Amino acid sequence: MGxxxxxxxxxxxxVQIFWLLFFILLFTGANQKIQMKLWSMDIRNKLRIIYKYxxxxxxxxxxxxxxxxxxxxELLFKRVLDFFTIQPVDIEPTDIIKRLDHLLRTSxxxxxRLVASYLPGIDRYERSLIExxxxxxxxxYMVYKIxxxxxxxxxxxxxxxxxxxxxxxxxxxxxxxxxYHKALDAFTTGKPIGDGVGPLVAYRLIELGEVVSRRxxxxxxxxxxxxxxxxxxxxxxxxxxxxxxxxxxxxASVIEDLKGGVDLVVxxxxxxxxxxxxxxxxxxxxxxxxxxxxPEKIAIERxxxxxxxPLRAVIVKMGLAEAIQGMRKEIYEAGERTVEYIRRLVKExxxxxxxxxxxxxxxxxxxxG
Amino acid sequence: xxxxxxxxxxxxxxxxxxxSIYFMMESMRKPKEPEYETMEILECPKCGYxxxxxFEPGDFIGMIKxxxxxCGTPLIIKAIYEVEKKNEKNLxxxxxx
Numbered sequence: 001m002g003x004x005x006x007x008x009x010x011x012x013x014x015v016q017i018f019w020l021l022f023f024i025l026l027f028t029g030a031n032q033k034i035q036m037k038l039w040s041m042d043i044r045n046k047l048r049i050i051y052k053y054x055x056x057x058x059x060x061x062x063x064x065x066x067x068x069x070x071x072x073x074e075l076l077f078k079r080v081l082d083f084f085t086i087q088p089v090d091i092e093p094t095d096i097i098k099r100l101d102h103l104l105r106t107s108x109x110x111x112x113r114l115v116a117s118y119l120p121g122i123d124r125y126e127r128s129l130i131e132x133x134x135x136x137x138x139x140x141y142m143v144y145k146i147x148x149x150x151x152x153x154x155x156x157x158x159x160x161x162x163x164x165x166x167x168x169x170x171x172x173x174x175x176x177x178x179x180y181h182k183a184l185d186a187f188t189t190g191k192p193i194g195d196g197v198g199p200l201v202a203y204r205l206i207e208l209g210e211v212v213s214r215r216x217x218x219x220x221x222x223x224x225x226x227x228x229x230x231x232x233x234x235x236x237x238x239x240x241x242x243x244x245x246x247x248x249x250x251x252a253s254v255i256e257d258l259k260g261g262v263d264l265v266v267x268x269x270x271x272x273x274x275x276x277x278x279x280x281x282x283x284x285x286x287x288x289x290x291x292x293x294x295p296e297k298i299a300i301e302r303x304x305x306x307x308x309x310p311l312r313a314v315i316v317k318m319g320l321a322e323a324i325q326g327m328r329k330e331i332y333e334a335g336e337r338t339v340e341y342i343r344r345l346v347k348e349x350x351x352x353x354x355x356x357x358x359x360x361x362x363x364x365x366x367x368x369g
Numbered sequence: 370x371x372x373x374x375x376x377x378x379x380x381x382x383x384x385x386x387x388x389s390i391y392f393m394m395e396s397m398r399k400p401k402e403p404e405y406e407t408m409e410i411l412e413c414p415k416c417g418y419x420x421x422x423x424f425e426p427g428d429f430i431g432m433i434k435x436x437x438x439x440c441g442t443p444l445i446i447k448a449i450y451e452v453e454k455k456n457e458k459n460l461x462x463x464x465x466x
């Protein structure tokens with residue numbers, strides 16, 4: 001009989017043990033603890049990868065700083081990594097744009113002053129590359145700190161919902177982190193990035209036209225030229241350093257200087273594509289194509305609304321990786337096509353001898369003018 | 370002698386193990402991402418001669434770099450962009466095999 005049992009019932013014994021274990025886990029809640037452990041292990045592994053990226057990038061920028069003569073870049077890193085800007089009060093919306101603009105400009109100036117104090121003899125071009133590289137490292141460190149905070153909090157409080165949310169969002173975070181990590185190369189070498197397609201179009205228009213005048217206001221260039229029997233005013237960040245300028249505020253001041261004597265305003269910018277859309281697709285529409293937190297965009301909207309000037313937008317679609325990493329060929333080619341697109345649009349919408357303001361929005365790194 | 374019911378149970382257990390391993394490996398596999406190299410196109414504004422070179426740190430569009438081998442005019446960087454690195458296997462065409 002014992003022999004019979006050995007021959008026939010091993011499989012059913014395993015199945016019975018399996019079910020027994022299953023019910024024990026289910027009724028004691030241990031299955032959830034195992035699941036939590038698995039999630040936290042996975043998050044911890046990904047956190048290690050993020051820290052490695054941060055470490056690699058930190059070393060890269062530290063070496064860069066040492067080559068530029070900074071004896072102890074650790075001190076600069078200590079101050080930069082924890083640098084923060086507090087958002088203005090939003091339960092009282094009166095003058096929030098003014099306050100936000102003030103805080104953003106103060107933050108920008110303070111950050112630049114901080115970097116400049118450690119690199120006194122360096123030119124603006126190189127300093128702008130260092131500033132953006134430091135911002136990337138600081139962003140990676142911030143992501144690392146936030147993920148670590150929620151992981152430790154979830155583990156400490158046995159909060160499986162928190163860990164589950166973190167686990168589900170981790171692939172998206174990892175993709176963004178990898179994109180930032182890879183973007184550092186472009187910013188340390190000064191090559192144009194995908195986001196620079198707006199300034200590239202603006203620069204090409206300057207090349208094509210007959211330049212009348214050029215001036216720099218708030219790190220933003222204003223170039224007046226004649227092209228296709230029209231008066232063009234081209235606004236873009238001053239290049240070729242890593243700079244986005246203040247195109248909104250400058251555009252508003254140009255319109256005010258001309259007392260509203262502008263027939264058309266066109267903004268050109270890189271825009272994040274939806275999944276399934278092609279990189280380098282061009283689209284046109286109405287409104288201000290600019291991805292700032294608010295002050296620049298509202299300045300364009302207010303100035304054009306005040307004088308009833310048509311506000312048009314042309315965007316070049318791309319993914320996040322294409323936007324902040326080196327400019328891909330298809331984006332460059334889209335930029336070249338956009339130049340012709342803009343010229344055609346201006347001819348369609350304005351009569352001869354009109355005044356047209358074109359703003360190339362984005363980071364102008366690697367693109368002069 | 371193993372009964373048919375036992376055989377089915379064993380098959381189910383082994384299949385479950387194989388499937389678990391397969392799905393675990395599948396979830397760990399990462400699609401290979403393309404690598405890019407940065408190129409720059411230098412153009413002679415006088416005779417239109419163009420040459421493609423590898424990007425060097427600090428170069429920017431519109432920068433004067435080198436001289437035209439045909440007419441001696443300074444060359445200008447016309448474009449800087451990234452292109453996908455070609456795979457060794459893809460480079461082999463029927464002509465050079």
